[in-house]
Amino acid sequence: MKISERAECRYLLIVWLTFTFVGFACAQKSWVRINQLGYLPGSVKTAVFISQDETDNLTFEIKDAKSDASVYKGKGTKTNAGRWGMKTALRLPFSPVEKDGQYYIEINGTKSPVFKINADVYNGSADFLLKYMRQQRCGFNPYLDTVCHQHDGFIVDHPTRTGEKIDVRGGWHDASDYLQYLPTSANATYQMLFAWQQTPDKTIFKDEHDAAGKKGNNGIPDILDEIRWGLEWMVRMNPDSAVMFNQIADDRDHASMRYPSRDFVDYGWGKGTGRPVYFITGKSQGLREHKNRTTGVSSSAAKFASAFALGADIFKDMDPDFSIILKEKAGSAYGFAESDLGNFQTACVVSPYFYEEDNWVDDMELAAAAKYAITKDNSWLKKADYWGQLEEITPWMELGRARHYQYYPFVNLGHFYLSQSNDEVISDKYTGFMKKGLESILKRANEYNDPFLNGIPFIWCSNNLVAAAITQAQLYYQTSGDDTYLEMEAALRDWLFGCNPWGTSMICGFPENGDSPLRSHSFVSEIIKDVPYGGLVDGPIYKSIYENLRGIHLKYEDDYAPFQFGAAVYHDDPGDYSSNEPTMDGTASLSFYLSTMEKTGKIQKKKTKSVIDNQGATVRIDTGKKVIHLIFSADVAFEGAPSILKVLNNNKIKGSFFLTGNCLRMKEHQPVIEEIIRKGHYIGGHSDKHILYASWDNREKTLVSTDSLINDFRRNMGELARFGVDINKVDYYLPPSEWYNRETVRLIETQGQVTINFTSGLRTAADYTTPDMKNYMSSQQLIDQLFAFEKENGLNGAIILIHPGTHDSRTDKLYLRLDEIIKGLKKKGYSFDRL
Incomplete structure (x- = not known):
């Protein structure tokens, strides 16, 4: 049997099981939502009961799954059920239950799925994300064991070099299409670098693949192989000190679902013979009537600078020659960012959709803060502090709204670096800035009286915002020891693993035996009939946005129909690219958090x-x-x-x-x-x-x-x-x-x-x-x-x-x-x- 046939059989079996489960679920009127991955013994633990019926009974029990014996009794807290189209919604706290085991919750005759309490529940989770990163590789794709896009590309929008051929092979496809963007790729690279910097642990980040991403080992943790894949592509995208490129291809790519090795879209040079490579001009860009709102180069140039700087530090012992190249490029990239201050956005051609990044001082801060964290040179501290004060709170956190990728990256890691400064005034200032952002999110959650304690705006790619919020919450806790936001952090973490209205994980195929995205908007789901394992999907989206996006047509009966009457909608359907498309940068952004949870589990295990x-x-x-x-x-x-x-x-x-x-x-x-x-x-x-x-x-x-x-x-x-x-x-x-x-x-x-x-x-x-x-x-x-x-x-x-x-x-x-x-x-x- 061929690989594709085996994949299709597995896919059809999973879909059948999902339909069976959903058919049963739809007959219900009450549900208990839990973190399907499980709970660390010493963590904050809360489940959520939602029901289409009204009830005044708040009492729930935690029961041992093997013996059915009651191990804990508690009372739920009433919340705003109407926010999610329900009559009753209760938060069910059970943090005192810490003993290893398998349990379920029973309330008002409704039982939750069985869940674990164990220090090992996050083991392997950070590495699991790399499955999707490898699947998204461009140039050589180890998932398909084939090469693609070997003719990239042709420079566009350059004053003298337009039409010139340039070698920019490599990197990752952005999502389920084949576009490649510097902003998302640089951020993904930095997020993985940061994860390794904070947890350089080979028992957490294992070596099970070679540098090409194929099964085997090469003595290097897989996350470092993936980081290098990104950095090498970025080096090609920055061939000279003031020559940078921001994207490969444009929305003409959205012609059809197809294999990357059979990408025959014609961008003007013949079918499949090369794609446009957009030069960073610092000016509004767009080859036809649709133009972006670019004002300068800083947002992209500074992303180059921060990734190169941290990369140089990480690789200084492993590959000194590569480290020297990255160090030199980091310096010139920061200088270029300072030379033309402003934001640089991605470009579109046939539709008005592009990444609308408006802020850029956060990128400048991170680039300078990364240099400071590595060198301890106070001149970089002063630069980072200058930029950091201009944006105390990442705007989406404070405003509760944003256009598509308007405030990107969604978390400012520069604030964290400055909170680690030995200068107590600086440290206190940036610890306070981190707190303000979290307080804004928590305030919204409390104002909504949300059953899931979720104050995230459900804009396009809301799961990326969830990942950003739990990252900032964990970093703030590590910095300050203030436990004010631990419950919200736990709630948002649990949201990603099933404690949400739909009862589904937001990571494709994870956990293995749970409810998770299996029919995402992805070429592997559409063509190969497989699951894009490890990919974080976009996530729930406001109905008002969903209904006004072009080209969305559900292909299957809605599995989650009973839960689509609340603040946002979500579909596990390849026809919904707005909520169910895995994204490369969103996936990478969980690397730090999940590796931290695994590390925390190890600490708790020592204590057990x-x-x-x-x-x-x-x-x-x-x-x-x-x-x-x-x-x-x-x-x-x-x-x-x-x-x-x-x-x-x-x-x-x-x-x-x-x-x-x-x-x-x-x-x-x-x-x-x-x-x-x-x-x-x-x-x-x-x-x-x-x-x-x-x-x-x-x-x-x-x-x-x-x-x-x-x-x-x-x-x-x-x-x-x-x-x-x-x-x-x-x-x-x-x-x-x-x-x-x-x-x-x-x-x-x-x-x-x-x-x-x-x-x-x-x-x-x-x-x-x-x-x-x-x-x-x-x-x-x-x-x-x-x-x-x-x-x-x-x-x-x-x-x-x-x-x-x-x-x-x-x-x-x-x-x-x-x-x-x-x-x-x-x-x-x-x-x-x-x-």
Whole structure:
């Protein structure tokens, strides 16, 4: 059987199953909408009940899917059912349910689909998106295993070079047609670069394809292969310092659904012999009567600059020569952006539709902020701040409206970079700007009293706005620790995976066993009878927009007919390009968020196998094994480190060291720190300045501001990085003075690390005490207490802390008896391991 025949059989089976499900669904009058992918144990969890009937019963139950036993009872909150054409709509919060398992919700006789609560639910989700990116490749298409558009293209709208042939092969097709746009491609490239920059984790971004996108591996994570595919195309689209091109082809492309390798549209040079390549002129553009509203070059040139700048940094070690090319082009692209300030829009010919990007200062800010984030050069900070102040809030967030791609990109990552500045005034300013944008969205959701807590305007490509909003919400939370918008973030995240009126995921074929787009407006759906797996579809659209778009004709009976009487419509039908067309840039824009969710799941998973104290810190790790974790924390006193290293080496075990920035900066400690790293011991943070987080008298009272704590933490990580430590692989953090509270534990988790402490009840950490103190304990007392504790409680998974440096007045150093401790515990059957 041929590949296309197998694909068609699979497609028809999926469609049959969908019709069966939909037929059953249409007989219902009430539904419970959930995140079909599942929920992280520690996340905000809310389902939504919608009904065509009125009810006053608010009580719901969470039930174990295997036993049908009730595990949780709660009350729903009434919301505005009329917004989605219903009589009843309830939000059903169940965040306290954290135990791994499979569950369903029952309310008023209606059951939800079964869903998971598990730390692994987002595993592989970011990589799944790359299926669609590979499918969209132009030049060589690994999905079809064929080449396409080998004759691109002919320059148009250039004062002297119009009609000249230029090689601009490569890149991605924009959506389900074959146009290629610099604005969307550059943004997609940057979004993937940003995802890797924030999570350079090869266990999340795997290597299962080669550079051409074919099955296999090449030692490089697939996302980096995809990023390079985009960057190499952008280099061709920017052959010289002030020569840039903005798009390949135009809307004459919309002739028919066809294979990319059989694209025989005639643009004036003969069928299939080459497409127009639009020169960036800085002036209004359009080859016929339809003209765009271009005013300058900045929006496109700055997109070149930011992607080239971050690309140069990411590839500097992997491919230094390529990095040098990108670095040079980043500088000249930014200069070109400054030379002709304004927006540059895409061009159309036969219809009035084009990407109406009006704003451009956000692109200038991001280009400068990316340079600042990489170089820490304050001249770039000043430039970024200048542009950033001109657009505090991405306009669609504030206005709740926009024309098609009017305010693009939909999220300003420049604000995030500036919120990370060591200049507290700058950091606070841009953290505040991020908050304002989120507050605008939440305010609309609350004004609508929306059951799905959705304040996104349902313009064309509304799902791209959802992706932007959850990206900004997550970045704001990481920056500030402020949990004000976590419920909205969760609601919008869940919206993409089925907690919406239609009960469908918005990512094609994902999750595998859920309701998701299977008949999207895409050549693979139309011709090959397959699913464009991984593609984020445009999403729900205001009915007023939908009804006024040209060329929309549904081909099938509407699966979601009962749900089309609300604020927006959505169809899983190839005839609806407005709500059901996957987009390349929208898909790429989820890379950061889904990889962050997978990373968050990993952190939560570490905690599920651990013992957590009443403040949220991990105090035992994997109690099912007779393994002990020796940890050593130090600020300025570190004289015992050489002795400790010798004992660990003699006993052939690894320890874990937690050091402050103060310690890391002291020249006399640097040789032993380098040896710790060289010997393979774990090394983590212990704050930068050894500040006290919480009051000794009232633990609930936090003594340090959110910004100060996070900035201190990041400076500590910066000092570790100076020693070559990959801080993205540093999972555990020990608070200064081993003293903290729930608030500070949560703040550290926003930075991607788990707070640990020594096992509750152990006293070895009192080895800092001196004879003049009331709480003084000799080393023998500490050892006796340790072994007495072991006899009564066991030490499986225990964390034992010993200080490698103490005051001179304590001559009885516990670290000098480390060998005795290790040998005594080994006799009791324990082994030792680093974190």
